[in-house]
Amino acid sequence: GQSLEQPSEVTAVEGAIVQINCTYQTSGFYGLSWYQQHDGGAPTFLSYNGLDGLEETGRFSSFLSRSDSYGYLLLQELQMKDSASYFCAYSGNTPLVFGKGTRLSVIA
């Protein structure tokens, strides 16, 4: 079957660093994507890892290890506006399959 596992909730302090992990089980794997969704809003694309290693985009970085079927999203210098849900999604030979999301709460 196809599945992704990520923590349901994470809380972190403003200015800190937080890591959201994602493990997956699938076949025909192309890569791992991350999306951000604020309450009531549309998911927005953050990053994509097609190869092993780290991809950096400003304060956000994403990592993939195909051998471990594992990836993570790293958010640095957390801001209050980063409070949102974060979804990992795998790309395969079908449309994106999403995890259930991790709700990040940034506290002062």
Next chain:
Amino acid sequence: DGGITQSPKYLFRKEGQNVTLSCEQNLNHDAMYWYRQDPGQGLRLIYYSQIVNDFQKGDIAEGYSVSREKKESFPLTVTSAQKNPTAFYLCASSSGGPGLGGYTFGSGTRLTVV
């Protein structure tokens, strides 16, 4: 600016009624998708279309129907056969194949059965 427009933002349906959710994109994307989002459930695929006049069922297609008569438009009909339609519905599009990611999402339609 290019994007995806979903309408209406909020929709109320009576038991036994069919309702149609609109999705229009001006990104010139070939592929379009419909996802359903329930609290704590993430996004689940209902239908997708890679080209005009062609579409495929997703994981939860029962009780839903779609059409793709134009590249820009991919409406979703929630039929009376869908027993639990209350949810947040998201339309998305992509320029590459369905498995390549980089989806652009609309702002969603929140459907409530009354």
